[in-house]
Amino acid sequence: MPATTLTTPSRPHAPTAPGGGRLRRGRAERGDRRFNLLLMAPAVLVVLALFAYPIGYAGWLSLHQWNDKISPVHPYTGTDNYHQLFTDPAYREALNRTVYFSVITVLAGVALAIGLAVLLTQQFRFRALARVLLLVPWAVPPVVNGIMWHLIFDGDTGIANTVLRGLGIIDGNKQWLSSPTSAMNVLIFAEMWKLLPFLTLLFIAALQSVPANLYRAASIDGAGAIRRFAFITLPSIRTTILFALIVQSMWSLKVFDTIYVLTGGSGGPAGGTTTVNFFAYLTTFSNLDRGYGAAIAISIMALVLLIAVFWMLLFRAPSWFVARGIGRRGPGGLGPRRRTA
């Protein structure tokens, strides 16, 4: 077998035609491009108006002292508002709360949704009814969701106390929304209830695309339910998991309506449910500090991007190691097989 020489692939030459055909084709291609650009222009303008302009405006606002209550003059202050982010204990506390809220809602939310999806793809009686019931929380508007959980966790008349007392978990009525910690946990509970249907549906759809013969083959090879889940199910829905993690991370950073309704618009008690997004709202609309509020909003955007990149890198990492032969890949292992030929 002759040795092959690796060469950099060259761009294919454009075919020539007699009589300056290449030149005419070049013009035609440019014309095509212009025409395509023209067709895309309305969409680009809409994107600019709806996304680029507000983001650009927020960026511009964040470089100014813009508080109408203090002064009608709005001087350029450079990066002062961004410096304030690093020194403001209220922002730091809001960030900590957001991390706590996000870690639980994202990880537990996705894990629970996978579990529910696996359960709902099994054959059992009333499966169709269970799937319909799953949609109920999703059908509830966010504000109604907040009101509902506020009523359920009311310290005097809420049903949560009645149920938990009946089960012997608590002795007397607990004021769930009067302490920052328990109010935050109620918020997490309410948000998880709202987000689970979407994530579960996503995973049900992903699970239905996994070929059944993989499971049959694995069973014949003697793989139990856990191994089948770990080495067939999870790798097969890997891209869906990535999507769910990114989407849920973004939602957890943006949570607002449930906090607003649950806490009477205050993010309390004692600021205990004031996440970064709610802090941006309070700063911008309650305190009218639009410059600093815009800086907080920009920081949220940066956080969203960072987290999305983090998840993408994390999900890419195993393939990267495997491609370089790092790590053990035994029989039945996860990831691409080592090439043998």
Place this chain on the structure above:
Amino acid sequence: MAHHSQHTQSSHSLPSRRSALALGGGLIAAAGLTACSGGSTGTAGTSASPLAPASSAGGSIRILDDNTNKIFQSGVVAQFEKDTGIKVEKYEQANFNDLHDRLATLFSAQDSSYDVVMTWAAWSAEFGRAGWLQPLDRSAVPQGVLPAALDAVSYGGTVYGLPKFASAQTMFWNKNLFDKAGLAPDTAPATWDDFVSAAKELTGGGVYGYAADMGNTDGAYQNFLRVLLLNGGTMYDADNKPAFNSDKGVDALDRLVRLLRTDKVMSPSSLQITNSSDLNTLFANGKAAIVFNWPAQYPVAVAQGALGASAVGNGILPGITVKSASIDGSEGFAINAFSQNKAAALKWLQYVTTAPVQREMVQKEGWFPVTTSLLQEKTVTSHLPIVSTYLQESRYPIKRFGAPWYSDVVQQLSTGITTAMLGRTTPKKALDTAADQASAIIAKYK
């Protein structure tokens, strides 16, 4: 060839790239100009001269109110249109807790969708100073308007509106529960110590001696402020420096904490009640024996199916180091500085202060009238007996400390108050921290 001709054809029927870019650039420039135009926000009202009543005013107005009063929709608006010939194009109500941010957004956009907006002490200061409310000439203020009610629509000596009702907190108690606990049902606890003793006697069997609405930012603040005033304290000194962390302030917060944590006479749900309406219901249902609340407590408590008039006691608030004091909750209407119908808007403001409207406010809503003459009118006092308590309470300080920095400071202070109530910090540390934060906030306004 066919391709070429297609290109030529399209270049004739569609705008060229240059014109498309020009169009796009124009749109972006227009957006940029819109953004820049926001730079002048806040100057309109500050330079506006005070508005005096016009001999005649017509046209139409739009009103944005909170959802406290039903009488406007149920008749006053129609009667105003009939009496003045001014059309009320829209009368809209919004939840009080949501209204501030909605108004701030409207004003900062120099929006003139509403000519008349609801206001109170904090907003009159905040929006008035920002130049978003139309200053009124003194000649626009009707004779005999209560000073406390006028304060709620004024800031820094400038009148920005006219009151729609007067309000101050007084003490309500459940006579049946007093009787059951062996306390004299017709005698109000006269001092703070009397109140605490009574509350101890009244607590038990699912009933608490006292309940409050401290579940949100403003609620925590106003409950602390009330005890601070009852202790002879003040929010700020003469130079607007925070004084709420004085010994009197620390003692006031300590007393509030003790009610909940040591004496255990305050309903634990007080920390999650976010508005006075829920407190109204709690009291009317007999779950709290004593509450310090707004006048609207009375009609709810005496309504059919509730306690009934004979079971509701009402008196001035019991003092700690002073005889009594209270917090102001008067509300009013102001004119949007960007309104195009200011003369007609002023007619509405004045109409609301007239005797027929005020009598209806007393009879149907239970709020106090805004003029001194009506406070003493027999038809008013016989229908709303608690008006006489307000007259007594008016002999003592009734304050709210509305200021442009109100919401910023209250946010910080209420966090400290709630943290102390939860026993996570001492009253002194909570108030000292809040005072430092308040000083930094107020310094920005100088």
